[in-house]
Amino acid sequence: MKLVKTTDAVGHVLCHDITQIIKGVTKDAVFRKGHIVREEDIPVLLSVGKEHLYIWENDEKMLHENEAAEILRDICMGEGMHPTEPKEGKIELIADRDGLLMIDVERLRAVNALGEMMIATRASGFTVKKGDRLCGTRIIPLVIKKEKMERAKAVAGETPLLRLLPLKPKRFGVVTTGGEVFRGRIQDTFTPVLQEKLGEFGCEMIAHEILDDHHEEITAAIRRMLDMGCEMVLCTGGMSVDPDDKTPLAIKNSGAKIVSYGAPVLPGAMFLVSYLEDGRPVCGLPGCVMYAKRTIFDLALPRLLADVPVTAEYLAGLGHGGFCLNCPVCHFPNCGFGKGV
Numbered sequence: 016m017k018l019v020k021t022t023d024a025v026g027h028v029l030c031h032d033i034t035q036i037i038k039g040v041t042k043d044a045v046f047r048k049g050h051i052v053r054e055e056d057i058p059v060l061l062s063v064g065k066e067h068l069y070i071w072e073n074d075e076k077m078l079h080e081n082e083a084a085e086i087l088r089d090i091c092m093g094e095g096m097h098p099t100e101p102k103e104g105k106i107e108l109i110a111d112r113d114g115l116l117m118i119d120v121e122r123l124r125a126v127n128a129l130g131e132m133m134i135a136t137r138a139s140g141f142t143v144k145k146g147d148r149l150c151g152t153r154i155i156p157l158v159i160k161k162e163k164m165e166r167a168k169a170v171a172g173e174t175p176l177l178r179l180l181p182l183k184p185k186r187f188g189v190v191t192t193g194g195e196v197f198r199g200r201i202q203d204t205f206t207p208v209l210q211e212k213l214g215e216f217g218c219e220m221i222a223h224e225i226l227d228d229h230h231e232e233i234t235a236a237i238r239r240m241l242d243m244g245c246e247m248v249l250c251t252g253g254m255s256v257d258p259d260d261k262t263p264l265a266i267k268n269s270g271a272k273i274v275s276y277g278a279p280v281l282p283g284a285m286f287l288v289s290y291l292e293d294g295r296p297v298c299g300l301p302g303c304v305m306y307a308k309r310t311i312f313d314l315a316l317p318r319l320l321a322d323v324p325v326t327a328e329y330l331a332g333l334g335h336g337g338f339c340l341n342c343p344v345c346h347f348p349n350c351g352f353g354k355g356v
Contacts, residue, residue, distance in 0.1 A: 016069040016158060021060045024052045030071035030079060031157050032103045035063045044103060048081060069157060077158045080104030086164045087134055087152035090126065093175035096149055105153040110143050114179040115321040125170045131155050132167060136177065138354045142317050149177060180321040184217035185247045188240030191225040192233055192252040192262055205251040205305040212312075216320055221245060228253055233265035237297060241269075247319060248297045251305070254285045262299050263287055271297040275327045279334030280353075283311025288325045296325070308345045311337075314353040 016030050028051055035045040045059060046052075052060075052068070060068065071079075078086075081101040088098050088106045095114060099107045110116075118139035127133055136150035143149065189209055195201050203225060210220055222240045226232050233250065240248050253262035263276055271289035276299075278286045287299030296319050304312045314333060315325050336355030 017072045018067055019070055021066055021068050022057060024060075024068045024070060025054050025057070027052055027068075027070035030069050033060065033063060033065060033068075034103060035059075048079070076161055078161050078164060080154050080157050080159075083132065083154040083159050083164055084152050086168065087126075087132060087154075090168060090171040091134060091136075091150055091152060091176045093178045095179035095181075096177065104157070105151055107151045108149040108177065110145055110147045110149055110179060112145050112179065112181065114143060114181050115317045115323065116141060116143050116149060117178040117180060117323065119174075119176050122171055123176050126167050126176070129163065129167055129170065131159055131163060134176070138348075140314070140318070140353070141348045142182065143179070149179070180323065182216055182317065182320045183322065184219070185213075185320060186219050186221045186245055187213060187247040187249060188222035188237075188243075188245040189220060189224075190233055190236045190240070190248065190250045191223070192228055192250065194227050196252070197225055197227045205300075205302075208305050209249060209251070209300075212316070216316075218247075218320070228261050230261035230265040230268065233262060234268045237265065237269040237271075241291065241295065241297075246295055248295075250297070250299045252302070254287065254299045254301045266297050266299055269297060274325060275330050278311050278330045278337075280311040280314065280330075280337035280339075282307040282309075282339060286311045286315070286330075288315065288330075290324075294322070307339070307341070309339055309347045309352060313347065 029046055029048055032044040032048050033046040036042045045063060081104055084101055084104055084106045092098060092108055095111050096108045097111055116137055116139060118136050120139055123134060123136065132154045134150060134152045189206050191203050191206055196203050206223060222243060222245055224236045226236060237248050250262050250266060266287060266289055267273055271291050273287065273289040276287045277284060282303035283301055285301035289297045300312060304310050318325050332355060333353060336351055336353055339352045
């Protein structure tokens with residue numbers, strides 16, 4: 016680039032967009048990169064505060080901001096998303112479908128740590144809708160060394176930083192436990208909550224049993240639901256440490272391997288997640304899922320539906336950001352719940 020006075024720029028090629036901001040009216044490029052400056056452009060350029068301009072001087076060792084943003088775009092873009100056109104050196108990625116957005120945070124940090132470039136994304140592990148903006152990329156200066164962008168590609172590796180995984184509606188079963196419900200002393204208000212929550216994702220409940228707190232009967236019910244084709248089994252009640260609460264033992268005896276009994280999340284500390292050898296999850300849900308607006312289950316459910324393993328490592332990491340503030344008006348997922356870094 017070469018810096019010249021605006022009044023001397025006639026006939027030269029702009030190497031960056033010129034933005035005009037009029038409060039309440041517009042914020043857009045009044046001249047685009049590549050525009051050849053004309054005599055009549057001079058008053059407009061001066062009116063937006065541009066007394067000097069950068070004009071393009073070809074340099075084989077450097078890349079313009081738009082070209083560099085395209086490299087960052089390619090580093091990020093996975094299936095199910097598309098890019099915007101470069102604008103003021105920035106490119107965004109847009110979701111082509113609903114799904115679970117997963118970010119390789121470690122590699123994202125490594126690229127951003129190189130300096131002179133940035134990739135800003137939505138939080139990983141949350142659902143997005145078709146048309147949602149997923150990330151934005153750009154370099155900080157107007158031009159950057161080609162060698163620096165080659166380093167970025169090497170740090171990022173061969174696979175995209177962003178993945179948009181489809182959510183798969185599952186047929187599920189619910190095992191409701193507790194003598195008070197089994198004997199009709201209180202109404203089962205847990206199951207309708209689950210039907211509504213999973214119904215938002217197109218899931219269908221195909222089995223439901225209400226049982227007393229006998230672990231042998233609970234285990235048998237879980238096995239029956241799995242044998243009839245349930246792709247996920249949810250057990251409600253009996254998840255605390257009281258002597259009568261047998262659900263964790265019943266889940267263990269069903270043949271499912273327990274990943275974790277307990278999670279550093281409030282509400283939802285007594286959450287249990289386990290998997291059969293074929294990958295089908297069997298979960299024990301704490302009572303808070305019935306009455307709290309958002310809980311550990313809202314964080315884990317998208318992963319269960321996208322067949323992303325809910326691991327002990329993932330659950331342990333939820334401790335940072337896993338404290339729901341129970342706001343009077345819930346804005347989840349547009350809040351800090353579950354978004355520890």
